[in-house]
Amino acid sequence: MRILGMDIGSRSVEAVWLQDRCVAESVIADSGFDPQTVAREFVDRAEHDALVVTGYGRHAAREAFGCDVVTEIKAYAMGVHALHPEAGSILDIGGQDTKVILLGDSGRVLDFEMNDKCAAGTGKFLEVMARALGFGLEEMADAAMNAGQHVTISSMCTVFAESEVTGLVHRGEDRAAIARGLHESIAKRTLSSLRRVGAAAPLVFAGGVANNDAIVSLITAGTGGSVIVPVEPQTVGAYGAALSALDSPGR
Amino acid sequence: MTETAAPDYRQIWADLGLDLESHDLLLEAVGDLYATTFLAQDNRPEAMGYLDFVMSEVHGLRIKELHDFRKAGGKVVGTYCLYVPEEIIRAAGAWGVGICAGAEWAYDQVEQVLPRNTCALIKSMMGFELGRVCPYLEEADLLVGETTCDGKKKAYEIMGASLNMHVMELPQMKREKDLTFWRDEIVELMRKIEEMTGKKVTAESLKAAIVEVNDKRRALQRVNTARAASPAPISGKDSLLATQVAFYDDVPRFTKMMNTLADELEARAARGDGVAPKSAKRVLVTGTPMALPNWKLHDIIERAGGVVVGEEMCTGSRYYDKLVSEDATTLDEMIDDIAEKYLDINCACFTPNQGRIDDVLRMAGELDADGVIDYTLSFCGTYQIEASSVEKAVKGAGLPVLRIETDYSAEDVGQLSTRVEAFLEML
Numbered sequence: 306m307r308i309l310g311m312d313i314g315s316r317s318v319e320a321v322w323l324q325d326r327c328v329a330e331s332v333i334a335d336s337g338f339d340p341q342t343v344a345r346e347f348v349d350r351a352e353h354d355a356l357v358v359t360g361y362g363r364h365a366a367r368e369a370f371g372c373d374v375v376t377e378i379k380a381y382a383m384g385v386h387a388l389h390p391e392a393g394s395i396l397d398i399g400g401q402d403t404k405v406i407l408l409g410d411s412g413r414v415l416d417f418e419m420n421d422k423c424a425a426g427t428g429k430f431l432e433v434m435a436r437a438l439g440f441g442l443e444e445m446a447d448a449a450m451n452a453g454q455h456v457t458i459s460s461m462c463t464v465f466a467e468s469e470v471t472g473l474v475h476r477g478e479d480r481a482a483i484a485r486g487l488h489e490s491i492a493k494r495t496l497s498s499l500r501r502v503g504a505a506a507p508l509v510f511a512g513g514v515a516n517n518d519a520i521v522s523l524i525t526a527g528t529g530g531s532v533i534v535p536v537e538p539q540t541v542g543a544y545g546a547a548l549s550a551l552d553s554p555g556r
Numbered sequence: 557m558t559e560t561a562a563p564d565y566r567q568i569w570a571d572l573g574l575d576l577e578s579h580d581l582l583l584e585a586v587g588d589l590y591a592t593t594f595l596a597q598d599n600r601p602e603a604m605g606y607l608d609f610v611m612s613e614v615h616g617l618r619i620k621e622l623h624d625f626r627k628a629g630g631k632v633v634g635t636y637c638l639y640v641p642e643e644i645i646r647a648a649g650a651w652g653v654g655i656c657a658g659a660e661w662a663y664d665q666v667e668q669v670l671p672r673n674t675c676a677l678i679k680s681m682m683g684f685e686l687g688r689v690c691p692y693l694e695e696a697d698l699l700v701g702e703t704t705c706d707g708k709k710k711a712y713e714i715m716g717a718s719l720n721m722h723v724m725e726l727p728q729m730k731r732e733k734d735l736t737f738w739r740d741e742i743v744e745l746m747r748k749i750e751e752m753t754g755k756k757v758t759a760e761s762l763k764a765a766i767v768e769v770n771d772k773r774r775a776l777q778r779v780n781t782a783r784a785a786s787p788a789p790i791s792g793k794d795s796l797l798a799t800q801v802a803f804y805d806d807v808p809r810f811t812k813m814m815n816t817l818a819d820e821l822e823a824r825a826a827r828g829d830g831v832a833p834k835s836a837k838r839v840l841v842t843g844t845p846m847a848l849p850n851w852k853l854h855d856i857i858e859r860a861g862g863v864v865v866g867e868e869m870c871t872g873s874r875y876y877d878k879l880v881s882e883d884a885t886t887l888d889e890m891i892d893d894i895a896e897k898y899l900d901i902n903c904a905c906f907t908p909n910q911g912r913i914d915d916v917l918r919m920a921g922e923l924d925a926d927g928v929i930d931y932t933l934s935f936c937g938t939y940q941i942e943a944s945s946v947e948k949a950v951k952g953a954g955l956p957v958l959r960i961e962t963d964y965s966a967e968d969v970g971q972l973s974t975r976v977e978a979f980l981e982m983l
Contacts, residue, residue, distance in 0.1 A: 361970055361971075361974070364973075375981070376974050376977045376978040376981060377974065377978075378974070378978035378981070378982075379978060379981045402971070402974075413982075414978070414981065414982040415982070416956065416982075417978060417979075417982070419971070419974065419975050419978075
């Protein structure tokens with residue numbers, strides 16, 4: 306039985322094909338301006354017996370493909386539990402959302418927290434800040450890791466923080482130190498979210514921002530526990546969506 | 557709705573000084589929203605036809621009734637909050653109407669007067685006035701405000717510059733001396749309305765008003781008791797609408813129609829006929845009031861497959877749960893009873909406000925709720941701060957809780973839907 310799981314997110318679309326419960330293939334593509342077209346290419350690419358979609362484009366996909374949908378929260382919980390059954394909680398920082406999920410027995414969602422409408426501290430925030438500092442994304446994370454000092458960034462709002470960063474650049478602050486400050490501000494906000502939910506160890510860090518080594522090391526230091534980053538942190542949602550098809554009645 | 561409006565309504569709106577062009581836009585927007593939110597539901601109770609009719613005539617027939625009443629010398633009193641005792645208004649021969657404040661309107665004008673970070677309810681209240689689109693506001697001979705929060709208190713000052721406004725001071729504690737103070741405020745309101753209508757409130761007229769309003773609350777209690785059946789015989793949206801309409805519809809007529817609705821719901825419950833499957837997750841909503849036409853959260857919850865089984869809100873149980881005692885025989889005793897009943901409402905403007913938390917826990921049990929959603933409007937400080945105590949108490953009782961902070965705009969519907977869907981999946 307072949308199952309396609311897709312995560313149609315704000316920045317990227319991920320597709321995972323399962324063949325008899327094992328990952329046959331996984332692909333990540335830019336959402337671009339028309340994520341549903343990107344999704345359709347994946348759907349048309351190969352035969353599948355079931356299709357489940359998660360991510361903010363799930364409702365549009367249900368209309369287009371008549372597929373089942375699950376929320377990102379459930380998809381991540383299922384994906385993480387399958388990959389790391391020992392996980393106590395999940396941190397997912399994506400393109401415009403941050404989610405913290407507390408897991409119970411057998412990967413059941415006990416509680417979760419998700420940011421409100423603003424994109425503070427998400428992948429989008431990092432992209433905007435990298436541009437303001439003239440860095441590439443990975444370059445910025447490296448600079449932050451290696452910065453000897455940090456500048457405190459007080460704004461978490463993407464728009465205000467961009468103004469603040471511009472002000473700091475004009476004042477002649479070292480941009481690596483600014484980058485360090487930006488990463489620390491995200492980590493601080495994320496850690497308070499983890500504390501509010503009572504995130505249990507070990508913590509699995511997934512979503513696109515888990516590719517950022519600076520954030521991972523700051524979160525690891527802040528939690529004082531072990532943080533596990535899956536091999537392909539972005540595709541965990543699509544993988545979980547695919548797994549949810551196996552759970553559905555009659556399959 | 558504009559196409560079907562009888563021409564004399566347009567004349568009334570023009571006479572009231574409404575901005576007809578903006579008003580058309582408002583009616584069209586509310587009509588569209590009503591169609592997609594309410595009319596598109598499956599298997600609705602037949603008796604909801606009455607509320608469909610009332611809503612289709614929201615600025616039509618009811619306004620004509622108020623207009624005719626005033627032509628014959630009657631007085632209309634507009635209110636913004638359920639602390640203003642409608643029994644007193646009716647006993648003095650006036651009609652009370654709750655003024656809507658549940659949609660984003662004329663914010664460009666509002667933000668010239670109020671700070672941007674003011675709660676949506678206050679901005680809407682001001683927007684309907686500045687935009688000149690609310691016929692109820694224009695029909696009101698007197699507006700009665702109340703000091704339930706700093707924002708409303710200061711906004712009433714601004715509105716009072718151009719409107720006939722009376723503000724009641726609501727105590728923020730519930731001690732004996734607060735009750736005495738509150739009783740004086742009620743007497744002052746009574747004098748004010750008596751002066752306006754030229755009619756003295758008597759033991760007979762107040763007793764009749766108490767019974768009449770109690771009957772309305774009893775009818776809503778019946779609707780909401782029947783609603784608690786599993787499967788739910790009526791959607792949360794429809795039940796919420798019933799409470800919202802209670803604030804401005806003709807009292808005896810509304811009572812009669814709600815009893816008809818309750819009859820139908822009881823029959824549905826008896827034969828197990830529901831609007832959602834028995835397996836649908838049951839949600840209790842608590843928090844800030846949802847003024848007409850704010851149906852945003854209920855719509856999100858029920859589109860996600862949940863069913864709202866109760867509202868611990870001013871547009872919910874706080875409105876109909878408690879009755880004024882009908883035992884008193886003298887006017888003074890009746891006013892005592894009214895003061896007591898109204899001060900017993902559990903708004904977050906009071907400290908302490910343990911009564912609200914007790915109500916949430918009690919209702920969650922009685923309604924067999926699977927989870928609680930705590931709903932607050934952004935910048936509504938008292939409810940936002942109280943949310944952490946509510947969350948702690950509900951979780952302590954072993955029930956999941958989701959905190960939602962939002963406003964009247966549609967921009968966060970996508971994210972809210974994800975959170976609500978995930979919450980329902982979790983239950």
